[in-house]
Amino acid sequence: MPDALSRAGVLPAGVLPAGVLPAGVPAPAFTLPATPDQSLSLGDLRGKPVILAFYPADWSPVCGDQMALYNEVLPEFHRYGAQLVGISTDGVWCHAAFAAERRLHFPLLADFEPKGGVARRYGVYRETEGTSERALFVIDGEGVIRWSYVSPLGLNPGADGILDALDALAAKNSAGAAS
Amino acid sequence: MSTLKPPVGPDDHGQGPADAPVTLVEYGDYECPYCGEAYPVLKAVQAEMGDRLRFVFRNFPLTQQHPHAGRAAEFAEAAAAIGRFWEAHDLLYERQDALDQASLHAYARMIGLDDAHLAAAFEGRYDEKIRRDFSGGLRSGVNGTPTLFVNGERYDGPRDVDSLLTVLRAAAAERI
Numbered sequence: 174m175p176d177a178l179s180r181a182g183v184l185p186a187g188v189l190p191a192g193v194l195p196a197g198v199p200a201p202a203f204t205l206p207a208t209p210d211q212s213l214s215l216g217d218l219r220g221k222p223v224i225l226a227f228y229p230a231d232w233s234p235v236c237g238d239q240m241a242l243y244n245e246v247l248p249e250f251h252r253y254g255a256q257l258v259g260i261s262t263d264g265v266w267c268h269a270a271f272a273a274e275r276r277l278h279f280p281l282l283a284d285f286e287p288k289g290g291v292a293r294r295y296g297v298y299r300e301t302e303g304t305s306e307r308a309l310f311v312i313d314g315e316g317v318i319r320w321s322y323v324s325p326l327g328l329n330p331g332a333d334g335i336l337d338a339l340d341a342l343a344a345k346n347s348a349g350a351a352s
Numbered sequence: 353m354s355t356l357k358p359p360v361g362p363d364d365h366g367q368g369p370a371d372a373p374v375t376l377v378e379y380g381d382y383e384c385p386y387c388g389e390a391y392p393v394l395k396a397v398q399a400e401m402g403d404r405l406r407f408v409f410r411n412f413p414l415t416q417q418h419p420h421a422g423r424a425a426e427f428a429e430a431a432a433a434i435g436r437f438w439e440a441h442d443l444l445y446e447r448q449d450a451l452d453q454a455s456l457h458a459y460a461r462m463i464g465l466d467d468a469h470l471a472a473a474f475e476g477r478y479d480e481k482i483r484r485d486f487s488g489g490l491r492s493g494v495n496g497t498p499t500l501f502v503n504g505e506r507y508d509g510p511r512d513v514d515s516l517l518t519v520l521r522a523a524a525a526e527r528i
Contacts, residue, residue, distance in 0.1 A: 238496045244416050246490060276416055328508070331495035333354070 189323060192296035193308065196319050200225075200312045201294040205282035206265045213258070213280055215316070222255040222319075222342055223312040224335055227297050229304040229326065231263045231271035231281075239307070239329040244277050246332045253339040255311075258282060262289050262304050297323065311338040354493035354506035360408050363481070365437045367398065368406035373527035374520050377408045377501040379489045382425060382444040383418035383451055384497040389511075391445040396513045397520065404524050409441060411485040412497050420451035422482075427456045429478035430470055436463045503527075 189195055200223075204214040215223065228239060240259055243250075250257050259281040263271070268281040284291045284305065292298040292305035299306060309330060311320040320338035324330035360366065360375055378394065380387040398407055411429075413421035424444050431440030443459050444451065453474075460470045489499070493506050500507040503523050509515055 241414060241417050242496060245414050245486075249487065249490065278416075329495035331354075331493045332490045333493045336490060 189321060190296075190306075193306075193321055193323055194295050194310070194318055195321055198318050200310065200316050200318050201291070202316075203291045203294070205260070205284060205291060207280040207282055208269065209265045213282060215312075218256050218258075219316060220314045222253060222314060222339060224250060224255055224257045224339075225295070225310040225312065226257065226259045227292055227295070227305040227308040227310075228259060228261050229299075229302070229307060230261055231267050240271075240277055240281075241275055242329065242332065244275065244279070246336075247278055249332075249336065250339070253343060255339055260284050260291060260305065262292070309335060311335060311342065313342055356492045356501045356504040356506075358488055359504060360406075363484075364408045364410065365432055365441070366406050366408045367438060369403055370406060372406040373404055373524040374401070375406045375408060375501075375503055376520065377410060379410050379412040379485075379492075379494045379497060379499045379501075381411075381413045381418055381421045381497040382428070382441075383421040383448065384414065385448070386496075387498045388445055388448045390498045393511060393513050393516065397516045400513070400517055401520055401524075405520060410489060411482045412489045412494055412499070413482065413486065414497060423453060423456060423474060424451050425482050426473040426476075426478055427460065427465075427470060429481055430460075430473035431463055431465055433478070434463075434465055434469070436465065439463045440465075 194200070200215060202215050204212050207213040226239070226243065243257055247257065257279045259279065261281070262284050264285045265283045268283055271277070272281055288303065289298040289305060295308070295310065297306040297308040307324040307326055307330065309322045309324070310318055313319050319342055320334070322330065322334050356377060360377060378390070394407065398405055411425045413425045415422040428437060428440040428444060431437050440459065440463060443462070447455065447459070457467065457470060460467065492501070500511070502519055507519060509519065
């Protein structure tokens with residue numbers, strides 16, 4: 174029941190539902206279509222932080238707001254050298270129409286075949302709905318998850334958690350460089 | 353998460369006493385239809401709360417979605433520089449369907465903001481302040497517009513007059 178508990182706000186902040194990959198775990202590798210004729214691999218993004226934003230579906234109002242918000246925050250993400258990637262179980266043509274309509278300037282990956290395969294490996298697939306959770310992962314340049322978060326499904330998680338995680342990553346890197 | 357950072361300060365646009373028991377902060381976009389819906393509600397709430405409420409507006413323009421939101425915010429900040437922020441704010445929300453540049457120039461004339469000043473605003477004179485508002489909003493957990501904070505805590509509840517009054521009165525009572 175951890176999912177239902179966290180959605181009801183019963184789980185204290187910072188506690189992940191069971192099965193969700195936590196900080197410190199290597200991010201599972203994947204390759205997914207980004208457009209009808211191009212794919213993107215997590216490995217291609219090595220060396221810089223990656224923000225994986227799993228969301229349930231294109232077009233649903235909250236997702237729209239969440240992806241639209243991240244679209245506005247891109248310059249801020251880029252200041253950290255971070256690459257944002259959206260992932261849902263929608264197909265490439267659906268993503269293409271959604272991205273064009275909302276003028277999104279970051280890739281949306283289609284976790285479509287096998288359905289939700291990547292979401293399952295990150296522990297954020299919802300069997301009943303056939304979609305992913307609304308989940309965020311910040312991965313460092315070495316491919317290790319540094320922060321993960323599952324939002325109540327109907328609630329746009331905003332960008333503050335991501336920015337805090339990127340701050341922590343930047344602080345760690347500069348401390349590492351100084352020592 | 354979802355606590356207002358930075359707290360309300362002298363750079364903010366506020367209405368109502370600085371020592372009011374409740375401060376309501378709105379992060380808003382002048383072209384956002386939901387902010388437009390909230391506008392008369394917040395006016396009614398302010399009228400009802402009177403001196404017990406300070407209302408603060410911060411910029412959160414979603415410029416990729418709303419092509420006029422950036423210019424509208426620049427216009428309002430220029431108006432603030434001549435002491436006419438709230439007139440500009442109210443004009444923008446009352447005429448949300450006409451926020452193109454010609455309209456903004458007309459509104460500027462209505463509130464005594466000269467063309468050169470507005471042009472400077474459009475060239476970015478106040479963009480630093482707008483960006484600061486936006487960035488503080490992101491850090492505070494603003495996840496769309498409008499986002500409201502009651503005494504520094506994000507409010508995610510319904511945005512009708514009665515619900516807001518209930519929450520604001522409870523917050524006021526806590527302070528007494």
